[in-house]
Every structure is written in structure tokens, then in C-alpha cells.
Amino acid sequence: MFSGRTLADRAFEWLEEAIIKGDYPPEAKLDEVALAKSFGISRGPVREAIRRLEGKKLVERVPHVGARVAALNPSDLADILSVREALEGMACRLATERMSDAEIKELENLLDQHADQGGLKSGANYYQNPGDYDFHFRIIQGSRNAKLIEMLCNDLYYLLRVYRYRSSSRKGRAKEAFQEHQDVVAAMKARDPDAAEAAMRTHLHHALLSIQNEQVPLPRPKRLQKA
Amino acid sequence: MFSGRTLADRAFEWLEEAIIKGDYPPEAKLDEVALAKSFGISRGPVREAIRRLEGKKLVERVPHVGARVAALNPSDLADILSVREALEGMACRLATERMSDAEIKELENLLDQHADQGGLKSGANYYQNPGDYDFHFRIIQGSRNAKLIEMLCNDLYYLLRVYRYRSSSRKGRAKEAFQEHQDVVAAMKARDPDAAEAAMRTHLHHALLSIQNEQVPLPRPKRLQKA
DNA sequence: GTCCAGAAAATTGTTGACATTTTACAAAAT
DNA sequence: ATTTTGTAAAATGTCAACAATTTTCTGGAC
Known part of the structure; x- marks a missing residue:
């Protein structure tokens, strides 16, 4: 069994x-x-x-x-999402430095597929669906950091999943999320780790705000400066 | 017992x-x-x-x-330090937003004490001593994020401790570390979360580079842009 | 001397019985 | 009716014995 x-x-x-x-x-x-x-x-x-x-x-x-x-009080959700923002931002930075051109290209193709096969058309379905999951999963794997992979894919997975049903289904969030994904890949393609980390964190921070109050999130730091 | x-x-x-x-x-x-x-x-x-x-x-x-x-292969060390950089950077950001003026003032006093009572004079002793530990510990607590506190103070504590004996005792690192601590507090006092997170990450990243090759670390992204 | 059975010892895995504590329930008192 | 109290039931904690596996040791063949 x-x-x-x-x-x-x-x-x-x-x-x-x-x-x-x-x-x-x-x-x-x-x-x-x-x-x-x-x-x-x-x-x-x-x-x-x-x-x-x-x-x-x-x-x-x-x-x-x-x-x-284990029980989860609402304040845990915000805590966990901040942790995720920090860890997955770092993962995206490392992935930008370490993934091969071919791997990044695959990531881009993945987004194109989503755009084609109704990912965008179905609107609210794109955000936090298997496609969204796969996108994040691949970047995390691309970090080549075993601890990071373990923490995000194993340790935080259950917690994020438990709260998933609460996640925002706000109209327009799907389109925003898709655009944010494209921003992430663009920065990765440009091999700009600072921009890639910032783009991923913006994406995740918007999700946090969106979940917390079902409202349009205000912009947050866009990127890490070069020096 | x-x-x-x-x-x-x-x-x-x-x-x-x-x-x-x-x-x-x-x-x-x-x-x-x-x-x-x-x-x-x-x-x-x-x-x-x-x-x-x-x-x-x-x-x-x-x-x-x-x-x-649990055994730790050398590649784990780099992985763990990246995780720490991400998490403690976020902790510093949140602490900058959430600690009271009095608490930040205490942090400043702590650094002044270190400077007075031979923290700097004893040179190589300042970096990664109980004083250094206390400084980081207070900021982590100041984040008010239970998950972050748990991950940094409980989960990563053993791992960081196991590797401590390897840590850099390079001449001059102590003075640098002390200065970096002051940079962190300065950003916190100015209530600039972006700068505080960046300063903490720079500090930790230097430690990482210092441990990895006992060499002068090159500068890394200094701060998150405002918008 | 080295290598290969094969038995013996040591270690881990699993079980059922017993001890302890908590919980549920019912009877009595207010 | 509500609270209290004592007893019974159920659940968890601990133990010692047994089973299964791995490791060690021994003897012999080459």
C-alpha cells in the first residue's frame, strides 16, 4: 500500500x-x-x-x-505569507543566477501556454490554479538550494494549502497575477537577480494584500538597487 | 530534572x-x-x-x-546562510515597522555599550560573540512574526551553531560587522524598512562571503528602492 | 592472507498488557 | 434546574517480551 x-x-x-x-x-x-x-x-x-x-x-x-x-489562527496566515515572500523572493534571485537559458525559456513557454489555452480567458481561474503552482514550483526548484526547496515545497506547503480556500477570487486579480508572472520571467531572462527577486516579492505581496482585505494592493518596493 | x-x-x-x-x-x-x-x-x-x-x-x-x-555537508552551509539572509532581512524590515521608538533606542544603546566596553577594542571578538547574537536576537523578536521567530531562533539555530566554529576570524571583520550593525540601526531609526532590510542582508551576505572564502566581500545590493 | 559462508550477537521493530490520567456519566445535594 | 461529587469508561503513557533485521564474529576453503 x-x-x-x-x-x-x-x-x-x-x-x-x-x-x-x-x-x-x-x-x-x-x-x-x-x-x-x-x-x-x-x-x-x-x-x-x-x-x-x-x-x-x-x-x-x-x-x-x-x-x-495543528490549528491556524488568522494571524498565522499573515506571518506565513511574509515568510513565503522572503524565501521565494530569495529563490527567484538564485534561480535567475542558476537556471539555464533553456530552463528559463521553458518557463516562458509555460506562460505562453497559459495565455493561449484560456488561462487568461477563464479569468479568475488563472490565479492560484495548478498552472500558477507549477510556475512557482519550477522557479523554486531552479534555485538549486535544497533548504529553500524543502522549506517552500514541504514545510510551508501544508500551511499554504490549508488557507488556499480563503484566497482571493477578486475580479481582475487573475489578469494582474498573469502580468506579474511575466514581469518575473522578463527579469530572469535579463539575468537581473535584483529585479527578479523584487518582481517575485511584489507578486507575492500583492497576493498577501489581496487575501487580507480583498482590495487593490498598493505598490511596494519594485526592485533591489544595483549598488 | x-x-x-x-x-x-x-x-x-x-x-x-x-x-x-x-x-x-x-x-x-x-x-x-x-x-x-x-x-x-x-x-x-x-x-x-x-x-x-x-x-x-x-x-x-x-x-x-x-x-x-543529522550530518551537514558543506553545501548545506551556503544554502542555510541564504535562507537566513532572506528570513532575517524580512525580520529586520518588519521590526523597522513594528518596534517602538524605545525598543530601537535600546538597540542603539546596546551597540554603544559594545563600543565602550571593549567590543571594538577586542577586535576579532566582537563578530559573532554573545553581543552579536543578542543584537540579531532582539531584531528578530521585534518582527512580531511568530513564524519568523520560530524559524530563525529554533529551527536554524542548531544548524548555525554547528557551523559556528568555522566562522571567519579574519582581521578587520569585527570592525566591519560593528559598522554594519550601526548601519542597520540607523535605517531602523529612520523608519526606512527598505534600507533596514537591505542593510541587514548586506551584513549577513558579507558574513556568508567571509565564511566561504575568508576574503573581502564585494558589495551587494544596498537597499530596496522606495517605489 | 583473503574471501566467503553461516551462526551468534546486537540492534531495531512490533506487540499486548498494565499503569496513569483524563473524560464521561450518573446520582445526590443545594 | 444547576452544581457537585464519585464512579466507570476511555484514552494516553509506559513497560517488558518477542519478532525481524542487521551487524559482528567465527571457521573453513582457496
């Missing part, structure tokens, strides 16, 4: 995926005996899986009471 | 501290029976503590073989 070799590892993978998928929403109780029974194993490996998730901060535990899927 | 209520929690705290202090260096084997015996408990809680550390990525585990303190 799963790849992990030990029962504890398999339980961990199963549980992590279930939490990320939303099968276990925030605050949901993780009942050891129920989980053990549903996995057909004993409580030992289940407890170890829960402990690992606790270390990852996906679940919170109260001694003698139990473990629950 | 320890605050945690359950044996597993106490074992976790003890082990985490031991790893951070360096009592268990990278690659060190974590023997379940030996640890259980030294704690006077059974293997169950010890395994749970190790699983939690695994989730925190402080230890690496190979099924049926065992757990070791």
Missing part, C-alpha cells in the same frame, strides 16, 4: 498525506486506537508517526489528552 | 539540548538501549523522542539500522 519499510514510516506517510489533503482538518483529533485499528497495526508505530508529525509541527499534542491537527 | 510531563517529552528535551550543545556531534549514533538505560526508562519513550527529532530534521534515521545526529 505504501513505500515505507516500517509500519511507523508507512503510518507517518499515510497520516501526513491525509492531513495535507484535508481529510483530517485542523483541530481534528488523532485517536491512537482508532488509527491503529484502521491501519491494522498496534499503537506503538502510530504513536511514533504522530511524534514525527509533532516534530514537523503538523500536529499539536497535549500530554495525557491527545494529538490534534 | 526536566519540565516535560511525560518521559518521552523529557527525553526529547534532554536529547535536543544535548545535540545543540554538541554533546552529540553530527553523525553520532543514538543508541536506543543506551539512552533508555541512561535515562532510567524503557525504549518506548526514547523512540518517540527520536521520532520527534526526526520530524525536526535534527536526526536522520535508516530503517533497521538506527538514528544519527
Whole structure:
């Protein structure tokens, strides 16, 4: 059923995926005996899986009471988005320095595809859809920074996903987002790390403002100066 | 002996501290029976503590073989320092927006103390000493961003500490670092988040270059433009 | 001396039983 | 009716024994 070799590892993978998928929403109780029974194993490996998730901060535990899927208060959202802005801005800088011409060209093609096959036409659908995800994902990978990749794609992924349903569906945001993507790629093509980082941060900061108050975001620092 | 209520929690705290202090260096084997015996408990809680550390990525585990303190290859160092630059730059930006005048004044006094009581005189001692640590710590706290504080003070702390002994002791770096600290505070006093973030990133980037090749770092982007 | 079984030892993985604590429920008092 | 209190039930914490795997050791063949 799963790849992990030990029962504890398999339980961990199963549980992590279930939490990320939303099968276990925030605050949901993780009942050891129920989980053990549903996995057909004993409580030992289940407890170890829960402990690992606790270390990852996906679940919170109260001694003698139990473990629950980590809760997220609204103020956490702003905190997380600032972290994402900082990390993904850095990732975009590094990607601009490290991605090959061919890779950047692929990125450009990706945007062209979105424009062609109704990405823009479908309006509000472009922003924060699989296409948007793929765009960000590729740039993060292009940073060649393992820690950055891990933090953005693994550690923050669950948190961003939990809040996704709140994300702005404001009219016109899709078009803006698409334009911002193009700005990012333009800076990368020009091999201008400062501009690329600034463009990515502007994009993400607009998303933050858009989510926070469903309003037109005010402009923010556009780029890092050369020297 | 320890605050945690359950044996597993106490074992976790003890082990985490031991790893951070360096009592268990990278690659060190974590023997379940030996640890259980030294704690006077059974293997169950010890395994749970190790699983939690695994989730925190402080230890690496190979099924049926065992757990070791996480190893750090040299390329990890550069990756981590880039992450720190991004996160602490953002922290400095937010601190500039959110710290009170009194708090910023305290920060300034802290630097004055360092200058007076031999911080500068002792030369190479100023850079990356407790004083340097306190300076960075206060700014991070000033960001009022719980995620940022957690990532910098908890998650990255061990990694940065492990590599500390490698850090540059180059002549003159101390004086430079002190000056860079003053640049940061100056920007914060002026309530210029762009300049503050840029100054902090310059400071950290110089440290990165200094560590990497023990050479005079070249200047990097100095500040974020206003609009 | 080196290499290759194969057994023995040591280590990790898993389980079921028991201990402890919390929670749920019901009866009694106000 | 509400609160309180005590008991029962359920959940978590811990342990010791057993199972499975890896590692080490030993003996022998070449």
C-alpha cells in the first residue's frame, strides 16, 4: 500500500498525506486506537508517526489528552505569507543566477501556454490554479538550494494549502497575477537577480494584500538597487 | 530534572539540548538501549523522542539500522546562510515597522555599550560573540512574526551553531560587522524598512562571503528602492 | 592472507498488557 | 434546574517480551 519499510514510516506517510489533503482538518483529533485499528497495526508505530508529525509541527499534542491537527489562527496566515515572500523572493534571485537559458525559456513557454489555452480567458481561474503552482514550483526548484526547496515545497506547503480556500477570487486579480508572472520571467531572462527577486516579492505581496482585505494592493518596493 | 510531563517529552528535551550543545556531534549514533538505560526508562519513550527529532530534521534515521545526529555537508552551509539572509532581512524590515521608538533606542544603546566596553577594542571578538547574537536576537523578536521567530531562533539555530566554529576570524571583520550593525540601526531609526532590510542582508551576505572564502566581500545590493 | 559462508550477537521493530490520567456519566445535594 | 461529587469508561503513557533485521564474529576453503 505504501513505500515505507516500517509500519511507523508507512503510518507517518499515510497520516501526513491525509492531513495535507484535508481529510483530517485542523483541530481534528488523532485517536491512537482508532488509527491503529484502521491501519491494522498496534499503537506503538502510530504513536511514533504522530511524534514525527509533532516534530514537523503538523500536529499539536497535549500530554495525557491527545494529538490534534495543528490549528491556524488568522494571524498565522499573515506571518506565513511574509515568510513565503522572503524565501521565494530569495529563490527567484538564485534561480535567475542558476537556471539555464533553456530552463528559463521553458518557463516562458509555460506562460505562453497559459495565455493561449484560456488561462487568461477563464479569468479568475488563472490565479492560484495548478498552472500558477507549477510556475512557482519550477522557479523554486531552479534555485538549486535544497533548504529553500524543502522549506517552500514541504514545510510551508501544508500551511499554504490549508488557507488556499480563503484566497482571493477578486475580479481582475487573475489578469494582474498573469502580468506579474511575466514581469518575473522578463527579469530572469535579463539575468537581473535584483529585479527578479523584487518582481517575485511584489507578486507575492500583492497576493498577501489581496487575501487580507480583498482590495487593490498598493505598490511596494519594485526592485533591489544595483549598488 | 526536566519540565516535560511525560518521559518521552523529557527525553526529547534532554536529547535536543544535548545535540545543540554538541554533546552529540553530527553523525553520532543514538543508541536506543543506551539512552533508555541512561535515562532510567524503557525504549518506548526514547523512540518517540527520536521520532520527534526526526520530524525536526535534527536526526536522520535508516530503517533497521538506527538514528544519527543529522550530518551537514558543506553545501548545506551556503544554502542555510541564504535562507537566513532572506528570513532575517524580512525580520529586520518588519521590526523597522513594528518596534517602538524605545525598543530601537535600546538597540542603539546596546551597540554603544559594545563600543565602550571593549567590543571594538577586542577586535576579532566582537563578530559573532554573545553581543552579536543578542543584537540579531532582539531584531528578530521585534518582527512580531511568530513564524519568523520560530524559524530563525529554533529551527536554524542548531544548524548555525554547528557551523559556528568555522566562522571567519579574519582581521578587520569585527570592525566591519560593528559598522554594519550601526548601519542597520540607523535605517531602523529612520523608519526606512527598505534600507533596514537591505542593510541587514548586506551584513549577513558579507558574513556568508567571509565564511566561504575568508576574503573581502564585494558589495551587494544596498537597499530596496522606495517605489 | 583473503574471501566467503553461516551462526551468534546486537540492534531495531512490533506487540499486548498494565499503569496513569483524563473524560464521561450518573446520582445526590443545594 | 444547576452544581457537585464519585464512579466507570476511555484514552494516553509506559513497560517488558518477542519478532525481524542487521551487524559482528567465527571457521573453513582457496
